[in-house]
Amino acid sequence: MPNRPAFAPQYVSTRHRDETAELGMWVFIATEVLLFGGLILAYCVFRHTYPEAFAAASRRTEIAIGTANTAILLTSSFLVACAVDAFTEETRKICVALLAGAIALGLLFVLLKGVEYAGEYREHLVPGIDFSFDDKFANGAKLFFLFYFVATAIHALHMLIGISLLAVIARLTWRRAPTTRHRAALHSVALYWHFVDAVWIFLFALIYLPGRAS
Amino acid sequence: MRWHPPLPLLGAWLALLLLLTLTVTLAYVPLGHFNSSVALAIAATKATIIGAVFMELRRRGPRTFIFAGAGLFWLGILLWLGMMDFMTRT
Incomplete structure (x- = not known):
C-alpha cells in the first residue's frame, strides 16, 4: 500500500499547503472582524445617542478585573507565540508547557469574567433581570449593559473554543513527534488566539475606560 | 533542551503591558472628548503590535x-x- 502523502493532491508542496491554511485562517478572521464589527457599530450608535449614560454605566464596570484580564490575555498570547517558536523536536516539551500556561491563563480569564458577571448580577446591572440604575440614565445604561453582556459573552465563547483547540494541539504535541502538519495546525490556532486577544483590547477600551475622568 | 523566548516576542509583550498601564492611567486624566480618542489610538497600537509580531505579519x-x-x-x-x-x- 502506498504511503499517504503529506499533502493533498491540490498542493504542490507542504509549504503550499501551509500557506493556503494561513490565508484561509485570515479569511476566517475577516468574517470574525465583521461579527464583532456589527456589535461595535451598535455600540457607537448607542453611545452617540446616550453619551452621558454610557459614561455613567461604564464607571460601574469593574476596571480592576478588566485590566487584570487584559494583562492575562496579553500574556497568554505571548506564551502561544513562544509555543510556535518552540515547536521543534528538541523543545517540544517546552512547547507543551507554554501551551499549558496559555490554557491556564485562558481559564483564569473566563473565571474572572464569571466573578464579574456575578457581581453585576448582585448590583442589578443585568438588563431584564430586575435592572436598576439612576433614572436619569436608565435607558442608555440598559443599552450599555446589553452590549456589554452580548459582546463579552460572545468573546468568552471564543475564548472557550480557543482553549479547547490549544488543548488538542498540546495533547498532539505531547504524544507524537512534531510534524509539519501539526506545525500548521498550531499556527492556525495561534492566529485565532491572537485575534481573540486583539478583540478584547478593543472591548476593554470601549467598555471599561469611558467616563473614568469625569 | 535549551530554549529562550525570542527577543522580539519578549519586547512586544513588555510593550503591550506598558501600553495597558498607559491607557488605564490616561483614562483617569480629564481630557474631555480626547479621552476616547486616546483610548482607541492605544488600542489600535496594541492590535498592530499583536498583528505584526505575534501574528508574524512583519515576516509576510x-x-x-x-x-x-x-x-x-x-x-x-x-x-x-x-x-x-x-x-x-x-
Whole structure:
C-alpha cells in the first residue's frame, strides 16, 4: 500500500499547503472582524445617542478585573507565540508547557469574567433581570449593559473554543513527534488566539475606560 | 533542551503591558472628548503590535497583507456608512 502523502493532491508542496491554511485562517478572521464589527457599530450608535449614560454605566464596570484580564490575555498570547517558536523536536516539551500556561491563563480569564458577571448580577446591572440604575440614565445604561453582556459573552465563547483547540494541539504535541502538519495546525490556532486577544483590547477600551475622568 | 523566548516576542509583550498601564492611567486624566480618542489610538497600537509580531505579519508579504487587510477594509465600510447618518444628522 502506498504511503499517504503529506499533502493533498491540490498542493504542490507542504509549504503550499501551509500557506493556503494561513490565508484561509485570515479569511476566517475577516468574517470574525465583521461579527464583532456589527456589535461595535451598535455600540457607537448607542453611545452617540446616550453619551452621558454610557459614561455613567461604564464607571460601574469593574476596571480592576478588566485590566487584570487584559494583562492575562496579553500574556497568554505571548506564551502561544513562544509555543510556535518552540515547536521543534528538541523543545517540544517546552512547547507543551507554554501551551499549558496559555490554557491556564485562558481559564483564569473566563473565571474572572464569571466573578464579574456575578457581581453585576448582585448590583442589578443585568438588563431584564430586575435592572436598576439612576433614572436619569436608565435607558442608555440598559443599552450599555446589553452590549456589554452580548459582546463579552460572545468573546468568552471564543475564548472557550480557543482553549479547547490549544488543548488538542498540546495533547498532539505531547504524544507524537512534531510534524509539519501539526506545525500548521498550531499556527492556525495561534492566529485565532491572537485575534481573540486583539478583540478584547478593543472591548476593554470601549467598555471599561469611558467616563473614568469625569 | 535549551530554549529562550525570542527577543522580539519578549519586547512586544513588555510593550503591550506598558501600553495597558498607559491607557488605564490616561483614562483617569480629564481630557474631555480626547479621552476616547486616546483610548482607541492605544488600542489600535496594541492590535498592530499583536498583528505584526505575534501574528508574524512583519515576516509576510503583500499577499497575506491583502487577506489580513480585507477584514479591516470591510469593517471600515461598515462603521463609516453605518455611522454616517448619526454623525451628520442635525
